[in-house]
Amino acid sequence: MRALLVVNPKATTTSARGRDLLVRALRSEADLTVEYTSRRGHAIEFARRALTERYDVVVTLGGDGTVNEAVNGLLSEGPGPHVPALAVVPGGSTNVFARALGLPRDWAEGTSVILDALQHKRFRTIGLGTANGRYFTFCAGFGLDAEVVRKVERARLRGRTASPLLYLQSTVAQFFLETDRTDPLITLSRPGEEPDPHLAMVIVQNTAPWTYLGERALHVNREASFDTGLDVLALRALSLPATVRAASRILTGREIPEGPHIATLHDVAEFTLKAAHPLAYQLDGDYLGERDELKFTAVRDALRVVC
Template sequence: MPRVALIVNPFASAVDEHRIKFVEEALARAADVATHLTERRGHATELARLVSDDVDAIFVYSGDGGFNEVVNGLGPDAPPLGCIPGGGTSVFPRGLGISRDPVTATEQLVEAFDQRRTRRISIGRVNGRRFLFNAGLLFDAELVRRIEAQRSHAGRPGDVAFAATLLKFIAEQRGRFDPVLEIDGVGRAAFVLVANADPYTFLGSIAVHVAPEATHEAGLYAIAPTRVRPRHIPQMCRYVVTGRRRPRSVLAVQDVDRLEVRCDRPLPLQVDGEDLGDVESAVFEAERKALSVLV
């Protein structure tokens, strides 16, 4: 009988004992299941390295942070990955067409495992850290940091808190963001958002389209406003909601394998919603067809 590993973040917002048991029972219909609960930051990476050579698939029941940790522990010959949404947003599985509901998603992924239905996708990497769908310098990284600071025992704040944090951040800057970094071969910009999938993220049920052309099979896509003033904000909002009519003040890079950025001062960096601290430079790279996922 096939063997699978189930890596669970028990602290994720949509994870509880009842749902873990359901996931285990659903997987047990198709394979022998070994469940591993994460205990600390980085633990999922360690677990992925430990189990990847001994199983036919790895299932992860977590939020995007857990998915990111697992993919950072997988080698080139790793078994297929099945991501069950257990976070408040769960951008990665939703972007692959997996149901947002953990129960429905589990049934969908068990069927994919039974039928060996996989998809080979590209992933990103910045300064050695892999990412599954997005990475950013300054703007979204600052938001991630502020949201993380509001985390409680119940998990990260929800969409209302995120919107309030966003508005407060823009208000503090008076809607003005000046150039503070240089993208090699592209130019100076106020911040940079890098995607290897669309949507970039979700705000509730609303998809945010930073790079609507991006696909999981291609390289990296990026947008970088040269500068932002209050009059630009409505244009930017329309663009990220509709994915159409990118403002002229926004630089764009499409389907590249490498992007180098130098900062005027240390700036916050995030990947898949995880704060990586401040950096003075960032090298974004694409790993094409690096990961097999169940869909």
Template sequence: MLRAHLIMNPEARGVTPSLQHLMATALEARFKLGVTETHARDAGVEVARDAVDSGAELLIAFGGDGLVNEVVNGMAGSDATLAIIPGGTMNVFARNLGVPTNPTEAADHILRIAGDTEPRRMSLGLANDRYFTFACGCGFDAEAAARVESHRSAKRRYGEPYFYAAALATFAASYALKKPFLTCEGEFGTEEVVLAVGLVGDAYAYLAGRPLRLSPNGPPDGGLGLFMVRRLSFVHLPRYAFGAVTGRFGPGAVSLADLDEYIVSGDEAVAYHVDGETLEPASKVHVRPAPHSLSVLV
């Protein structure tokens, strides 16, 4: 019997006590199952690491992108495989993989294919010492993510629209007239920007089920992409809104692919996030492809 560990975030928007019980009951009939709830930031990292050290072959994350990121950071470099039951607000990585967004359907899918389907190998990114599964954002992007995290009750109540409301509020409060304050350096030279997003996944976010991509050329093919905006202003908002749907943002934005690395720095510590999870600001953020790929059951 396959050894698995179910890691659940009870604070996630789509994780209810009844669903937690249902998931655990269904999965323990198929696997030799351990079950853990997380109740603190980054708790999933240690839970995942301990589960792998105890012999778990399959780690099942029931929560949002934040929990998935924590689990990935605990298991990266191991032989274990990740499976996802989406329970968050955006569930970007799960959607990028084509995982059913309904938790019950996702669990049924895991039960059907575990042990019979070869897992997919997925590229990861690395920002300083933190892995990410689809995006690492610096500057405006990170400050908007921090606003969302500081209003968890609104995030849970209003869901996906609150992410975009938080982005608009951040823009209006701090960025409407802000000059470039980040320096982004790499093989492409040096750019002065207000936003830098590293990409290893297909979509950066979703709006009403539609993927939002930051590159007109599609997702990075196993490499590292970079999207930069030199300046934000009210007059450019329609262009940025159109670009979020089409991937074409105009001359104020730069989109690059197949990078080896880049470094973001600033006059002050740089605010950044991985997969929507804000981290402690750093003097520099070194972004590069991770040395390990991730085994994912899809």
């Protein structure tokens, strides 16, 4: 078996010693090549090469951003039996995708699970989502959610460490000081349905949970699954009372009911979000810029994963 290990050396929870142990362990099971990322988009290039050179499996050691890039490299020619399987060793600060697959949060325990799965050829085929053609594994955001991600990324560039406190501080500052909350700008359109206008922010899920706050899973659409289409939650207003109610339900694990200020959709095959002017968007926790239109598509049975 030929395997490519893609390592993000800046991954939050790993060390050089840990990476060496992982390499030795994987080499006991596979003909292993190791590559280290040094810039954004690097993992896409490595995974695309693994696809071209017919590797059997690509293993990532990093966070959700590294996983997202590897997925987009692997699927650069679309899904199919020729695509190498993906194995994920958690090495980031949150590791939503790995944990959603049921893998341990600790990278050493995750490595043990991956090695056992490779030995016993244990794979699972999952669905993914796309936004304007780019794949995402667990979530996307348009509006406030993505603006918070952007703010966190800028803080990390200044030397801050990713933590629940940083996300909380960034959310409060973004909501009160920077986001335009006066005029809902987004319209959601689906084939055969009336458009739903005047949305203030939109969260899209490909699986549950939406994310984690430390050990706590945060749920927005509990029924979201790798085995169904996409789920959507949209806030119609970013007023303080409506936003606090939604946030408190998320933080306390309560269901978010559809109502005058909230719209939800489950198992959607495709839809389009269009904004009155460009808004921030994020995929799998990475800020990717601003767009005034995003087309979302659910891709069933898109990728084999080792778990």
